[in-house]
Amino acid sequence: MKLSQRPVPSLEMELAGSGLMLEVGGFNVRVKSSVESVVRGLPRLYADYTVLDSAESIVDFDISLNPPSQVRRWLRPQIQFLLDGFSPFKPLPREQGFALFEWGLNWCIANHSHRYLVIHAAVVERDGRAFIFPGAPGSGKSTLCAALVCRGWRLLSDEMAMVSLESGLVRPVPRPISLKNESIDIIRRFDANATFGDAVRDTAKGTVGHMKPPAASIARAAEHARGHRIVFPRYRADAACDVRRLTAGETFMRVASNTFNYHVLGRAGFDALGDLLACCAGVSLEYASFADAFEVIEALENEL
Amino acid sequence: MRAFDEDAVVFDGRSGHTHHLSDSAARILAVLQENGPATAQAVLQASAECVADEQFGRRMLDDLQHAGLIEAITPAGA
Amino acid sequence: MSFEYWRQHPLIGFIRAPEVALGTFGPLQWSCLIGTARRANLMSRLASTAAASGQDDALPARVVEHFASARRVAQAARTATFREARQIVAALEPAGVPVVFLKGAAYILAGLEAGNGRLLGDVDILVPRDQIAAAERALVAAGWMTTKIDNYDQRYYRQWMHELPPMRHLDRGTNLDVHHSILPPTARLKPDPALLWDTISHPAEALGAGVLSDVDLVLHSATHLFHEGEFDNGLRDLVDLHVLLVEFGGAGEDAFWLRLLARARQLDLLRPLYYALRFSCALFDTPIPGAVLSESAAKGPDSTTARLMDAVLLACLTSSIAPARGPGLGLALLAAFVRSHYLRMPTRLLVPHLARKLVVPERG
Numbered sequence: 001m002k003l004s005q006r007p008v009p010s011l012e013m014e015l016a017g018s019g020l021m022l023e024v025g026g027f028n029v030r031v032k033s034s035v036e037s038v039v040r041g042l043p044r045l046y047a048d049y050t051v052l053d054s055a056e057s058i059v060d061f062d063i064s065l066n067p068p069s070q071v072r073r074w075l076r077p078q079i080q081f082l083l084d085g086f087s088p089f090k091p092l093p094r095e096q097g098f099a100l101f102e103w104g105l106n107w108c109i110a111n112h113s114h115r116y117l118v119i120h121a122a123v124v125e126r127d128g129r130a131f132i133f134p135g136a137p138g139s140g141k142s143t144l145c146a147a148l149v150c151r152g153w154r155l156l157s158d159e160m161a162m163v164s165l166e167s168g169l170v171r172p173v174p175r176p177i178s179l180k181n182e183s184i185d186i187i188r189r190f191d192a193n194a195t196f197g198d199a200v201r202d203t204a205k206g207t208v209g210h211m212k213p214p215a216a217s218i219a220r221a222a223e224h225a226r227g228h229r230i231v232f233p234r235y236r237a238d239a240a241c242d243v244r245r246l247t248a249g250e251t252f253m254r255v256a257s258n259t260f261n262y263h264v265l266g267r268a269g270f271d272a273l274g275d276l277l278a279c280c281a282g283v284s285l286e287y288a289s290f291a292d293a294f295e296v297i298e299a300l301e302n303e304l
Numbered sequence: 305m306r307a308f309d310e311d312a313v314v315f316d317g318r319s320g321h322t323h324h325l326s327d328s329a330a331r332i333l334a335v336l337q338e339n340g341p342a343t344a345q346a347v348l349q350a351s352a353e354c355v356a357d358e359q360f361g362r363r364m365l366d367d368l369q370h371a372g373l374i375e376a377i378t379p380a381g382a
Numbered sequence: 383m384s385f386e387y388w389r390q391h392p393l394i395g396f397i398r399a400p401e402v403a404l405g406t407f408g409p410l411q412w413s414c415l416i417g418t419a420r421r422a423n424l425m426s427r428l429a430s431t432a433a434a435s436g437q438d439d440a441l442p443a444r445v446v447e448h449f450a451s452a453r454r455v456a457q458a459a460r461t462a463t464f465r466e467a468r469q470i471v472a473a474l475e476p477a478g479v480p481v482v483f484l485k486g487a488a489y490i491l492a493g494l495e496a497g498n499g500r501l502l503g504d505v506d507i508l509v510p511r512d513q514i515a516a517a518e519r520a521l522v523a524a525g526w527m528t529t530k531i532d533n534y535d536q537r538y539y540r541q542w543m544h545e546l547p548p549m550r551h552l553d554r555g556t557n558l559d560v561h562h563s564i565l566p567p568t569a570r571l572k573p574d575p576a577l578l579w580d581t582i583s584h585p586a587e588a589l590g591a592g593v594l595s596d597v598d599l600v601l602h603s604a605t606h607l608f609h610e611g612e613f614d615n616g617l618r619d620l621v622d623l624h625v626l627l628v629e630f631g632g633a634g635e636d637a638f639w640l641r642l643l644a645r646a647r648q649l650d651l652l653r654p655l656y657y658a659l660r661f662s663c664a665l666f667d668t669p670i671p672g673a674v675l676s677e678s679a680a681k682g683p684d685s686t687t688a689r690l691m692d693a694v695l696l697a698c699l700t701s702s703i704a705p706a707r708g709p710g711l712g713l714a715l716l717a718a719f720v721r722s723h724y725l726r727m728p729t730r731l732l733v734p735h736l737a738r739k740l741v742v743p744e745r746g
Contacts, residue, residue: 058442062413266457266458267317
């Protein structure tokens with residue numbers, strides 16, 4: 001059963017009680033929350049995800065999002081993220097509850113998936129070719145990722161390229177795409193059909209909103225993809241479109257510095273990244289419009 | 305070490321660090337590794353064969369020393 | 383919550399008997415196992431336990447994923463430990479300071495089963511008391527610096543406790559605790575630290591450093607757990623004890639148990655040993671000979687104190703995996719904290735110190 005098929009009252013009861021269990025990119029996630037921003041955000045952005053029966057499924061991450069059990073309950077209402085009953089982060093204002101869920105789940109996955117190189121990158125795929133976009137905040141990778149997805153590319157992730165140490169393939173974990181500030185309006189204008197959750201102002205990253213991932217991407221979450229190109233994007237308004245090929249060594253070092261768990265994996269990480277680069281050349285792309293970026297990406301698709 | 309067409313990367317197991325080697329340095333290192341441990345003198349000689357530029361050889365020696373790799377290939381010291 | 387309750391807990395049951403767990407666990411138990419193991423820093427330990435008992439193939443695929451990921455982290459910890467040990471020995475050897483590695487680092491360097499799947503937040507070492515200043519100078523020269531700069535805390539560590547304030551390496555960011563004894567000199571029990579040095583061994587892999595003898599490793603672990611009042615890794619530390627005891631004393635190694643009791647008597651550590659044996663056996667069925675348990679209990683507290691301590695210590699040891707933090711748990715943790723400070727510092731110093739600890743916020 002998909003979450004969209006669950007009546008809202010029973011959904012709220014589950015969230016407030018023993019928890020709602022969802023399958024998210026192969027991870028079984030149990031969520032408990034009575035906070036409005038979470039209770040509203042889940043049915044809207046996770047509508048196409050499968051609901052699991054907690055008596056039958058093993059839980060990977062047991063998450064709760066609730067007010068911290070102290071004084072500040074009424075002063076300035078807050079919300080805290082707990083994994084296994086333990087809080088890895090400071091509480092946030094309660095309206096940011098859904099964003100906290102997303103950031104928290106990213107953290108859970110990135111910190112506990114060491115059978116993979118976990119690269120801070122967006123990943124999309126078309127015709128069996130996966131494009132990996134590593135990017136520091138501000139590179140525009142999430143916006144570019146959202147635009148590609150709106151144009152029909154399969155979403156593997158907006159945040160984490162998970163490259164299997166064993167197979168070398170990228171594992172999809174399709175999730176709502178996190179967008180900030182002007183990017184939200186840009187994508188709304190780019191695609192009128194894009195569905196968004198509530199935007200939240202005044203977070204540490206500015207205004208944050210989430211775009212609902214396509215049902216088709218969620219349905220294909222078990223389909224791992226082969227890497228084709230690694231593209232380092234940089235959005236610059238009014239810049240001429242500039243594509244530069246990077247040497248494999250340069251690409252290696254830049255990807256390694258964007259890999260959350262590179263130092264944990266040691267030699268195994270070095271080898272896996274070397275293997276990835278054997279099939280996946282690196283390119284840096286400076287662009288001012290989606291049209292320019294799409295043209296470059298299509299050209300790269302046609303290369304071997 | 306992983307060598308690519310134009311350059312190479314090296315994993316130093318002792319420190320856990322990864323180093324980026326430019327093209328010629330990578331080729332020279334590969335030659336040295338094939339032929340067993342070498343002194344700094346041999347590094348300079350090999351570099352002279354691969355690249356006819358003694359300055360380059362010395363710079364590369366610096367690179368390799370800085371990356372902690374000279375120790376691995378000169379057990380007896382330079 | 384009693385011993386019987388906690389023995390049924392999936393995490394404790396799995397450590398005690400993985401083959402039974404595999405035969406009886408359903409999704410609810412596996413979910414509980416994953417969540418509590420992660421919370422208690424025991425996931426990689428479970429992976430080692432499963433591998434050692436040949437049960438890998440029977441695990442559900444989802445559990446295998448978690449175990450495999452945790453194994454990677456433990457491998458990284460192992461590599462980092464050897465790297466740190468090399469650096470520490472390189473810093474102290476020229477200064478003529480002998481060094482003994484303690485706890486997690488020791489288990490890893492000595493190739494013990496307790497070192498498999500072991501993670502560590504810092505490295506603990508022991509140096510002779512009369513060389514502590516030389517040790518500090520050598521370490522600072524090699525790039526370590528003291529953290530915790532508050533003057534009171536500096537005095538607390540140097541004057542009253544058995545260690546330097548925690549140190550951190552400037553480049554590598556690794557943490558180092560330098561001890562010169564395993565109990566503070568101001569404590570009521572007074573073992574002679576020099577005795578520890580008589581029986582240290584030098585495993586080849588430890589690169590010139592020493593580790594304590596088997597009985598001393600057990601006694602240090604027991605003392606650290608049952609006298610320090612810090613239970614953040616209480617369950618993990620108890621599991622260490624269980625695994626050490628199985629390795630050293632299992633398979634009819636009677637001589638080990640006799641030496642353990644004798645050494646505990648000699649170092650005046652019979653009380654922490656009593657608790658270690660009692661709790662390890664009660665939760666994990668550690669194969670301790672009955673005669674050893676009886677003799678150790680004879681040196682234990684009176685029955686009223688024993689029952690109270692059972693409840694307090696059990697609550698503290700399981701605090702990381704307890705379902706909810708009720709008021710009883712808070713009191714138990716406080717009681718254990720106060721007790722451990724009682725054991726470490728004379729009363730006249732205890733009250734001002736505790737009051738200060740509650741008021742002055744810890745600096746990062």
